[in-house]
Amino acid sequence: MINNVVFLNESWFLPILGAAILLLVVFLWKEWTLAGKHRFIIKSTLVFIAVISLVLVVLKPAIHIPKKGGNIALLTPGYAKAQLDSLKKAERGLKLFNYEAGNPLPSQVSSSKKVFVLGYGLKEFDLWQMDGIPALYLNTELPEGVIKLNYKVENSVGDDLVVQGLYKNPKGGYRLLLEGPGETGLDSVELNGENEQAFKMLVPLKAKGNYIYSLTEKDEEGRIIKKDILPVKVAEKEELRILILNAFPTFETRYLKNFLAEAGHELVVRSQITRNRFKFEYLNTDRIGIGRLTEEILEPFDLLIADASSLRGFSGSERNVIGNMVREQGLGVFIQPDDTYFSSRGQLNILSFINFPNTEINDLQWPSIKLNAYPYRIKKEFGIREIHAPGNSIAAAYKKMGEGKIGTAVYSDTWELLLEGNDQAYRQIWSKLIEEVSRKEFSTASWNTVAISGQIDEPFEFELRTEIEDPFVTTGGGSNIPLIQDTSIPYLWRGTTWPRESGWNILHLDTISTYHFYVEDGLQGTTRDDVQILQANKRYFNAEIVEGQGYSPLEPVNPLWFFGLFLICMGGLWLEPKL
Template sequence: MIDQITFLNEGWIWQIGIGAIVLWFVFGWKEWPQFGKRRFWVKIVIAFFAITSLAIIALKPAISTTNNTTAKIALLTEGYNKEQLDSLEKIHKKLKKHKYKANHPIFDDINTPDSVFILGYGVKPYDLWQLDDYNVNYLGRNTPTGIVRFKYDYKNTVGEHQIFTGLYINPQKGNKLVLEGPGGAGLDSVSLVVEEQQKFQLTTNLNVKGNYLFSLVEKDSLGKTLSTDPIPLVVEDPTPLKIVVVNGFPTFETKYLKNYLAEMGHQVLVRSQITKGRYKFEYFNMERMPLGAFSKKNLESFDLVIIDANSFKNLGRKSRTALENSVKENGLGVFIQPDLGFFRSSKGFGAFDFISEKKTEIRLDDQAKIKLSKYAFVLKDKFLLQHIHTKSNSKIISGYKHIGKGKIGTTVLENTYELVLDGHTAAYQQIWSKLINSISSKETLSVEWGVASIIAYKDHPFKFDVRTSISKPIIKTNKKHNVSIRRDIDLLNLWKGVTYPRDFGWNTQFLEQDTTKIFEYFVADTSHWRSQALYKTIEENKRYYKKSRKKESTQNHTVRPIPLLGFYLLFLLCTGYLWLEPKLLKL
């Protein structure tokens, strides 16, 4: 134990010290006519003690006790292992235990530990910041059994093929996963096998507009329901787009793409170059119209331009300027079909950054069963790049960036038409539907909502963001309660917020300035998608404490204020003497 004197108002020590010295000199100047006499020196000394005691009272002295024995705490989170805790207690004899409660302060200011051992699945992602000042050891748990990953596009359109993909850890042979529709009818199913992990995919067709609640049901070999998890889905009417496809020469990629776009009801104009200065035009679901060099006028009616990299590179100065201005000012979308030369270009309008790699075949997150051909590159994850298709290792396969009101995007996939030849038409349509819908948003939305997942949990934080041109947006819930939001430091039209939903089922929120742009999300119970939530907690804790630098072990300091009564008495006695001394001389 090491004790030392300190002051609670240490920051004021110079100001108070200088003030005390000045006050003492003023007192000496006042008593200077009595200089040389014995009473002068007595009064100077007593004044020194009085002023010193007053300064000490103002500074508030305390005793700081340093404890060289570090305080260690085992933070017990959900699913902690009792045997693991017993082992820790054998190693650290004075180990203290503290039970973690989500969304509450983890430690108070008094019992602050030097080292923290996290046992169990871990601290919820929204509480991790509370342990930033501690030396943390995350001991973790094994991955829970069940569905730990489940991915799908929560917003789709009528007529599209909806795909659900997931990963099941430690499946039991004989059990079955069943996709049920809103009425409880089975739409698709997959049988589980005995493996360490099993990827699965379920599909269905979307026929009617509306908000629907599908379900993923696990049943045993006898048909008994073991678990049911909700799958909220928003189905909207398709919006026909007007698309122009520009190719330097006819390709199989364009042949199958134009057929798909036409089948989906889009208006499509295809311009393929035959020889220098001569073009072949094809029209689908639209009247014939001339299209030579790009101009602001002839691009006004289009929502999306799909152009191969070579044609994009060889655009004339006027055509390139017209295309760029149409993207910035009119919200036109541009998709560049890459070639090998495109990956070496990194300047100007339409440039993307890439990372080379050896792999030329991949499996996308939402197409886990199907191999796709790609160039030996992936997109580099840079600021403002929005992801469209990714791999499970977070490598970006397709993406886009905002250019003014519009978007420009690309991919590293090649020869996607081979999917159709191999009988994977649904996968082909899913890929191109996602590309087109992500980039072709010519309509300038006054409000655009964004979330990581449409599923929220009752009384748990639900993060969202909103893009809007409104300078001071006000967000309200369906209960007319205000939701606090903050503006992004880099993107002035991007706002982020957190809400804590209180009602189960479909909830809504909207901007007070534009009540037509409603955002709908589904609130579930914490018992739903439990394995996925626990897996996310484990992964977030691993990632957080892998990146965070461990802090050196520090010493505990206990500060105990010194009682000031003695200094008050000394001050009163000294001032009392100085007041009484002149009066005694007159007697």
């Protein structure tokens, strides 16, 4: 019994004990001087009981109540009726309760002996309510529909919006459509009726703004079966200044410079023809002299693309200049490798490589395309930021060096993609490489979220990186959002908001930065949401439960019992001299 007793004010134990001892000493000294030996024993007993009663009133003892409830089935969306029927037969007297997201769980859940959770499970922000409760998660099968979806929310004008994913149990004859604003059909895939079907669709982005695309499933007669909302943000294309240095003219640079120039970037290309002769090309920019590399020459450029032969031909002072510009000015450097680059060492060779037998790269993003590659892959180590990692290998990456980056890729002869008609794959590869490695303009704030979109009255979490010492973030309605500073990274802050309106919402950082995010009305959940809930519940719940473990409710002992005992003792001390 004593093991079931806890004190709600246990943290006050030491000061209360000190006060009780002092009070007991004062009472006993008083009674010792006034009472005889026989009377002192009686009075000291009353004093002791009175002081103990006062102590218990303050400490507030409570008792663990044994669980009297039976077993409970908590029904969440997606539960299988057949599974519930089987559970009813196995567990006599099973009580059923429906789960409502965002609301407290029924009180019977905490007092039950065992809780069976059926369906996809509780939403992640409600899982804390199951802490300490012995429960068994009887998850259901993966739902039908789009169970995996990958696309880029933040894009630039001129990019392709590439939407790819995996559909479970598609129905033959149905179609999956990528629709733009105004429900205009832009691309489509016919479902084949197999167990799983990978799909990929794309559309060019031509104007900046915040848009709503949708992934819509329709039957043979054109009726809408399901619709997934895809919020997309399109910003103006950032025009970069790029310097390309080659030890000799190459097909790779020939096609690359044309692609970059068509994208609007300013280019200077220097290709060595003979020992002291160079060919210069200027695209979208004025002519400038490029001799020995100095800080003045490199300062206007956001990205330096150099082949490995040029890198080996730089003088020591030129390498120092490049290193200083990377560390101090944020210059990006992309190295086009050759056969000897992967085993060379030097100031600018900060990435490590491992031998890899396969000289072709297959990627689910381009299942019908094989990229030529050198027989190496980039070694995964501290500081490596992946750009392209097909399978378990890293084909393209960069590493921070001070304010800037140095990156490379193991691709070879990517220009052959253009000759084979794979223009889109070529654009995607090089757009990603250029975007990741080039110098970024200084930004007062950087926002990041895990979720693609939010739901009304559900928590939407975000991260904010800023050098501002005490950032102040508000919603579009002017409500302040409390921020929590990361203990290890002082410029990283985290916050949570509960949006109340559907559509595009906005967050303000003081008056210097804003962030837009889309909020769905929550009336129609997506298959992807169900899959994420199912996976979160699998991580949270144990596979097995142990009978009798977990939380059992506490019932405080009524303090009137102790106070009444105190009054009786005080009355006894008052009456004793009169008897």
